Amino acid sequence: MGAIIVSLSISFLAGIPAVYLVVFIVSMSITHVFVDFIPSIFLGAPEDGTELSVLPGHEMLKQGLGFQAVRLASLGCLFGIFIFVLMFLPLSLVAKKIYEFTLTANLIPFLLIGVSLNLILVEKRKFSGLVAFMVSGALGLVVLNLGIKEPLLPLLAGLFGTSTLFLAIKNKTQIRKQEPGKIIKIKKIKPLLTSIFVSPLSIFLPTISSGQMAVIGNQFSKLEKKEFLFMLGTINVLAMAFSFLALFLISKTRTGSSAAIESLLGVPKKEIFILIIFVALLSGCLAFLITKILARKFILILEKINYTKVCVITLLIVSIITLIVSGFFGLLVLVISTLTGIYCISLKVSRVNMMGCLLLQTIIFYLTL
Numbered sequence: 001m002g003a004i005i006v007s008l009s010i011s012f013l014a015g016i017p018a019v020y021l022v023v024f025i026v027s028m029s030i031t032h033v034f035v036d037f038i039p040s041i042f043l044g045a046p047e048d049g050t051e052l053s054v055l056p057g058h059e060m061l062k063q064g065l066g067f068q069a070v071r072l073a074s075l076g077c078l079f080g081i082f083i084f085v086l087m088f089l090p091l092s093l094v095a096k097k098i099y100e101f102t103l104t105a106n107l108i109p110f111l112l113i114g115v116s117l118n119l120i121l122v123e124k125r126k127f128s129g130l131v132a133f134m135v136s137g138a139l140g141l142v143v144l145n146l147g148i149k150e151p152l153l154p155l156l157a158g159l160f161g162t163s164t165l166f167l168a169i170k171n172k173t174q175i176r177k178q179e180p181g182k183i184i185k186i187k188k189i190k191p192l193l194t195s196i197f198v199s200p201l202s203i204f205l206p207t208i209s210s211g212q213m214a215v216i217g218n219q220f221s222k223l224e225k226k227e228f229l230f231m232l233g234t235i236n237v238l239a240m241a242f243s244f245l246a247l248f249l250i251s252k253t254r255t256g257s258s259a260a261i262e263s264l265l266g267v268p269k270k271e272i273f274i275l276i277i278f279v280a281l282l283s284g285c286l287a288f289l290i291t292k293i294l295a296r297k298f299i300l301i302l303e304k305i306n307y308t309k310v311c312v313i314t315l316l317i318v319s320i321i322t323l324i325v326s327g328f329f330g331l332l333v334l335v336i337s338t339l340t341g342i343y344c345i346s347l348k349v350s351r352v353n354m355m356g357c358l359l360l361q362t363i364i365f366y367l368t369l
Contacts, residue, residue, distance in 0.1 A: 002260030007217050012270055018264040025274050027283040031255040032238045036297055037073040042066055043314055056225035067180035070295040074288050076233025081284035084241040099204055099250045109366035116359055128347040138358030139340050144361055154322045154330045158337020159354045162288050162318055165311045191231035194221040199238035203246045207358040210239045215352055226291035238353045241280055248273045
């Protein structure tokens, strides 16, 4: 959407001030982080016996607690917005110096290698984790250098989205009746402190994902699964918010949204960044309420429609969008990425290792500078 807005800003949207488009992109991006937990948790759920190997949200969905899973994650996002407001000033004082040090000492590729090795070594099946990382990394190297329009769409959709949907269809997964009225409480201090500790990594290390940061944080905090889900929401929204901060402080884009803002305005001035903070805060509060409403509506749909049909329809929609945005070769990449994702899932390791699709290219880029 950010890319579409940027392209239309010189034609159809030319009469709209760029700052208005930036406000729209920021509010859309923050809202997306909240709402995205609905399809992440409700779609592509695993078959019985394997839910423990994927997101805690899928395990809760199988227990009839899908709404509570979405609420925990969105609550974590809400806390993350307030943490961003509190952290942006301290980070503003040190972030530029830290980043310049990592560049001068050429630390970035070695830090990324360290993060990747750490995620592989924590796996019980270490060799399988390495295979998943290298296979997805090789795919990323090819796809990102093919010249396809919006290559991340078919690449990431295939590895993390349609592969899961395909397996859910194949296994004819059934979702038990949900209990949205059940109350779940967790301890929030430990996951919040962990989020504060690991989320600034997204400013300094390109292509590191919120999932990778959550895994790193969990190695130290040893959270329960529901606490982990809450922390994941916090880190997700902080990663997005910090991408705007990274653009403001060190002129680096860490997400497609920050890249779109840079295309529209360049590096934001102080007044614009203050506006971005206000928009993020307001959008987060509204998105929390919207997510709660949408999750309840989604449960009603799931209980009325066959779950396999929902997955099939979603799979078709993703394929059509890919064809429209990235063309025929993009659709071919989607198919190949889906098959690669299915293979990596069959290795029974954490799916975060498939972020090798971006990490390997970035490591090679910085090593050859």
